[in-house]
Amino acid sequence: MLHRRQILWTLGATLLASSTAACATAPGASRAAGLQSEGFADVAFADWSDAEPEYLLFPGDEIEVATPTANELTRTIKVGPDGRIALPLIGQAMAADRTLADLESDLSAAYASQLVRPVVEVTLKTAGPMKVWVAGEVRTPGVYDMNGDIDAYQAVIQAGDVLPGANPGQVALIRRGPGGVRMMRVVDVRPRRGEPVALRRGDILFVPRSSLGELANFFTLIRGALPIGFNYSINGQYQQF
Structure with a gap:
């Protein structure tokens, strides 16, 4: 269960849905096979795992970017709404969706043209707000702040x-x-x-009208509209739904 929190985003559109034959699965199992049998072969999911992935930075996170060989460049800064940070000498750099180690490597490379053998250390000081997306057949779909531990039922209630x-x-x-x-x-x-199913930062809950075959319509509607941090890896390449 993550106690970290997630990015700010607003959802302005009410989602459309279509009815298809109902399909069932055991909790925790992959839904890929069931959806493909309904004719949605492009909707694929990995097998479910409760393992917690490595922390990725999100807008709203406060980090310290330290340069031990040039202390005057050390900054404590928040990741902006666009996922970027601004640093002296190198300007803007993308931080969202990067691990701390990835960002350290990126910034070291960026400083290489300005400093001799630059060393960059990135530390997470404060995690930004945890948010989850509640969509589909709820009264007020959108992205909601999760104050402390919360489960799927509580998130749906928060969405009306x-x-x-x-x-x-x-x-x-x-x-x-x-x-x-x-x-x-x-x-x-x-x-x-x-x-009760505990939620993590960045989770998406989709409440269907009839069956989960409606996920295909949901993906079509949100393609290109997901906020930073909702990207996923498909066949080894990061992309949005």
Whole structure:
């Protein structure tokens, strides 16, 4: 369970959905096979894992960028809404979706033209707000701040609860897994019926109208609209849904 928190984003559109034949799976299992059987072969997920991936920087994170060989360049700075930071001599650099080690390597290379044998050390000082995306058949879909530990049912309630006609027993939880792959499992958010499922920063909850075949429409609608930090790795290449 992550206690770290995630990026700021707003969702302005109400999602469309279409009905398809219902399909079921055991909690924690990959949904790729089921979706492909419904004719959505382009919707693929890795097998579910509860392993916590290496921390990736997000907008709102406060970091220290230290240069031990040039202390006057050391800065404590927040990652901006666009995922970038601004540093003396080298200007802007992309920090979001980078590990601390990746950013250290990037900045060392950038300073190489300005300093002799530059050494850069990046430390996370304060994690930014944890946010999750609640979409589909809820009253107020969008990205929500998660104050402390929260489960899938609580997130749906925060989004105004499900609409009449929704299928709260078959909600998709989409999460970035180790290596940046996208994973999906089915969760039941009906009161006193489903097992509480703790959320992590960056999780996406999609409440369908009838079945999870509607995920294909969901992906089409959000393609290109995901905020920084919602990128996933597909076939080894990072891209949005």
